[in-house]
Amino acid sequence: MTNPERVYADPSINMETEAYWEATKQNKLLLKKCDDCGETHWYPRAICPHCSSSNTCWYEGSGKGKIYSFSVMRRVEIPYVMAYVTLDEGVSLLTISWSAISTTCPSIKMLKLSSVPHKAIRPCPCFALLHKGPL
Amino acid sequence: MSRSCKAYIAGVFEHPTRKAVDKTIAQLHAEVAIGALKDAGLTKDDVDGYFCDGATPGLGGMSMAEYMGLDITYTDSTETGGSSYLVHVGHAMTAIAAGKCKVALITLAGRPRSEGVKSLAAKDYGDDLPERGFEIPYAPVITNMYGMAAKRHMHEFGTTSEQLAWIKVAASHHAQYNENAVLRDVVTVDDVVNSPMISDPLHRLDCCVISDGGGALVVVSPEIAKTLGDRCVKLLGQGEGIKHLNSGRIDLTYTGAVKSGPVAFAEAGLTPADMDYVSIYDSFTITVLETLEDLGFCAKGEGGKFVADGNLISGTGKLPFNTDGGGLCNNHPGNRGGMTKVIEAVRQLRGEAHAKVQVPDCTLALAHGTGGSIAQRTGAATVIMGRNDA
Numbered sequence: 001m002t003n004p005e006r007v008y009a010d011p012s013i014n015m016e017t018e019a020y021w022e023a024t025k026q027n028k029l030l031l032k033k034c035d036d037c038g039e040t041h042w043y044p045r046a047i048c049p050h051c052s053s054s055n056t057c058w059y060e061g062s063g064k065g066k067i068y069s070f071s072v073m074r075r076v077e078i079p080y081v082m083a084y085v086t087l088d089e090g091v092s093l094l095t096i097s098w099s100a101i102s103t104t105c106p107s108i109k110m111l112k113l114s115s116v117p118h119k120a121i122r123p124c125p126c127f128a129l130l131h132k133g134p135l
Numbered sequence: 136m137s138r139s140c141k142a143y144i145a146g147v148f149e150h151p152t153r154k155a156v157d158k159t160i161a162q163l164h165a166e167v168a169i170g171a172l173k174d175a176g177l178t179k180d181d182v183d184g185y186f187c188d189g190a191t192p193g194l195g196g197m198s199m200a201e202y203m204g205l206d207i208t209y210t211d212s213t214e215t216g217g218s219s220y221l222v223h224v225g226h227a228m229t230a231i232a233a234g235k236c237k238v239a240l241i242t243l244a245g246r247p248r249s250e251g252v253k254s255l256a257a258k259d260y261g262d263d264l265p266e267r268g269f270e271i272p273y274a275p276v277i278t279n280m281y282g283m284a285a286k287r288h289m290h291e292f293g294t295t296s297e298q299l300a301w302i303k304v305a306a307s308h309h310a311q312y313n314e315n316a317v318l319r320d321v322v323t324v325d326d327v328v329n330s331p332m333i334s335d336p337l338h339r340l341d342c343c344v345i346s347d348g349g350g351a352l353v354v355v356s357p358e359i360a361k362t363l364g365d366r367c368v369k370l371l372g373q374g375e376g377i378k379h380l381n382s383g384r385i386d387l388t389y390t391g392a393v394k395s396g397p398v399a400f401a402e403a404g405l406t407p408a409d410m411d412y413v414s415i416y417d418s419f420t421i422t423v424l425e426t427l428e429d430l431g432f433c434a435k436g437e438g439g440k441f442v443a444d445g446n447l448i449s450g451t452g453k454l455p456f457n458t459d460g461g462g463l464c465n466n467h468p469g470n471r472g473g474m475t476k477v478i479e480a481v482r483q484l485r486g487e488a489h490a491k492v493q494v495p496d497c498t499l500a501l502a503h504g505t506g507g508s509i510a511q512r513t514g515a516a517t518v519i520m521g522r523n524d525a
Contacts, residue, residue: 009272009274011267011271012267012271013268016265017268021268042380042382043265043266043268043269043383044269050382068385069283069286069287069510070283070286071286072332073334074335075331075333075334082275082279082280083283084283094275095273122272
């Protein structure tokens, strides 16, 4: 499946998420972790949802993970594959994959930030197959 | 404080319209309120508590209280999507038990069909939504989010499209007797799995209808219930909760019913095996399957086998559900199906369901509502009720 000219909505960047969106311009996926409890959380917040500490910090994620689940939205002009990807860091994020369509849910290693959609106001992390695992 | 048997549902009303091109939302609220109060044998002047969802016109309940000419000393506009009305029932139980009000009116109205809503698109909650940037750019809509829940359930437990289809088949068997239902044709498992794929693995017939309309409930104190007679239904237990994405440690195979169910059963002192009838929120077939597991009607992962072969069909199966046809066939007013779940359970306990689907000697019933998206953040509420003599 190619990456069609889909329009991505404005993510409405705010002071909590500015660094994340700056990093996507360099094709980097930033995650947030808590310096006090050590846990990574998703989506990134100023306050740790695990221990309520405000000592949260950014770090660059591996960008690798597995598909947790996906669904091909067909009743639209440009069908797209909505997916939850569980990153190697242990958190799952909502994204779009352009290559999940013929696979089952798990055991697919994904590349990070495979595409920077042309019609996104800011680059949004999207994922594609790194290699096909056993189906 | 147990609230069991300290409040009763005295009146219910489901608006017969399914496309209200000639009515305003405020008007629909007033019409269902009048209908439920008439059903209870009360008037608007008896109402001292008013409950509505966050989509009701105006700020909380203020505009509608004014529009309907209510004199209110207690109000609650808790918003948990389609489960709001079952939350409201619980909050009315609490308020009545605490002496804060005696006659609580709960209303719902919406007209997405007249307004041209073609799908259950995610509502835009504005720039301040904290998860916004991490979800909205990818265009999550209700159907593909529930599709992902279904896909994961299939992956973990081997659930099949055919098993999910049985839920729609059962709903359609009931809807054929409901003259107000949007879809009255009985369908087969083949019809469901051969209907167009909307968002894998959900077909068109796995999805609920889009309809206008609304409904209302009147919850009263035991003293008032005594003056109104045997049609009052006793409120035995209620629970509610919110389930979300848990900071990224997600699990789409269960719903908020794991929180609301045990609380409701404990308050009622009952178990799933005691229920004669259940109304289960059915935005999609997968919603019903996961909820039945979460409420304990079968083990986690066994939902597919449980719903198959007509087990939810009244008169045939062991657990008759949604005998009005539910959201899958009858009505999903304002894209919010919790209200009608309570209404059909009350009809069953009164012996006023359609004769073809009435559960014989229906004594104990459960209604469950699901709000938001079970694959993102979702509200849940469970109400357990009994016949007046239960």
